[in-house]
Amino acid sequence: MSRLQKVWPCVGALLLVLSGGGLHAEEVTVAVAANFSAPAQKIATAFAAATGHKATVVVGSTGKLYAQIKNGAPFQVLLSADDETPARLGKEGAAVAASQFTYATGRLVLWSRNAGVVDDKGEVLRSGQFAHLALADPKLAPYGAAAVDVMAKLGVTASLQPKLVQGESIGQTYQFVFSGNAAMGFVALSQVMVEGKIAQGSAWVVPSTMHSPLRQDAILLNAGKDNTAAAAFMAYLRSDAARAMIRSFGYGV
CATH class of the missing domain: 3.40.190.10 (Periplasmic binding protein-like II)
Incomplete structure (x- = not known):
């Protein structure tokens, strides 16, 4: 040794x-x-x-x-x-x-590549006025499991189920949103932050009290x-x- x-x-x-x-x-x-x-x-x-x-x-x-x-x-x-x-x-x-x-x-964020889509309290999830919501596979990715916790706390799991698109990892989930294949998605704050600010689009930084600690x-x-x-x-x-x-x-x- x-x-x-x-x-x-x-x-x-x-x-x-x-x-x-x-x-x-x-x-x-x-x-x-x-x-x-x-x-x-x-x-x-x-x-x-x-x-x-x-x-x-x-x-x-x-x-x-x-x-x-x-x-x-x-x-x-x-x-x-x-x-x-x-x-x-x-x-x-x-x-x-x-x-x-x-x-x-880590911190979880609901993010859209486009401005004005996601409000700063995540109320857009209740409205359901979008086609697809991306999240990482909760069985493989802790950030995906955190997203499931958030939807459950908001009481929107059942209503959003038909809109969900799962990525194998949080990296693939980000690509779904960035490419426009999903209007928004639950991703890691680190993926959209540059020099202390969210680089583009609109986002809701999810309170850490709404899911298990990352x-x-x-x-x-x-x-x-x-x-x-x-x-x-x-x-x-x-x-x-x-x-x-x-x-x-x-x-x-």
Whole structure:
């Protein structure tokens, strides 16, 4: 076991990682929930510049990534869209349970690419004056499950059922809305926020009290146990630099 692995994830390890520490550069493959795709790519670039290690990002729905990990996919780190999937992997012996931590707290938003479609309280859902509403598959994507919670709280589940279009992931859900195949959809705030503002269209940022918390946890997978770059990436994710990037996409940390 290397010196870094013995002390990770303490502060000393973080300082060693960020300074380069003379470590041989390695590569890490990071499985990333679709809602966190853009921040993950930005963090991966900054991580490489800071440490010399390379991080390759593979994006998918949390449910699909879980299945791939269980089937032997060569991922070393998982950035999940929930806290339950990493915990499950830890309990099943597929990941290092003690390494799990919350790297971001997500926000759900009802968004339309067009201005004036979605009001700032989500009353448009009660009106039903639209053809299709997109959401991620609630069985695979925590953001989809959150959308189901919101519709149930508003009492519109039954009336909206014929209008629902499901994406496999929150990424595909966003594409449904962006392409115009759905008039609006429940997506991640990070997908439509640029420099602290919603870039285009109209939106309702859903109060976090209307659904289960979107705590997004990271965990070191078994394939990353002896990978210096994997340990370094987990440490970098907790750095001030990474946290600032995460906040810039509308997440809490």
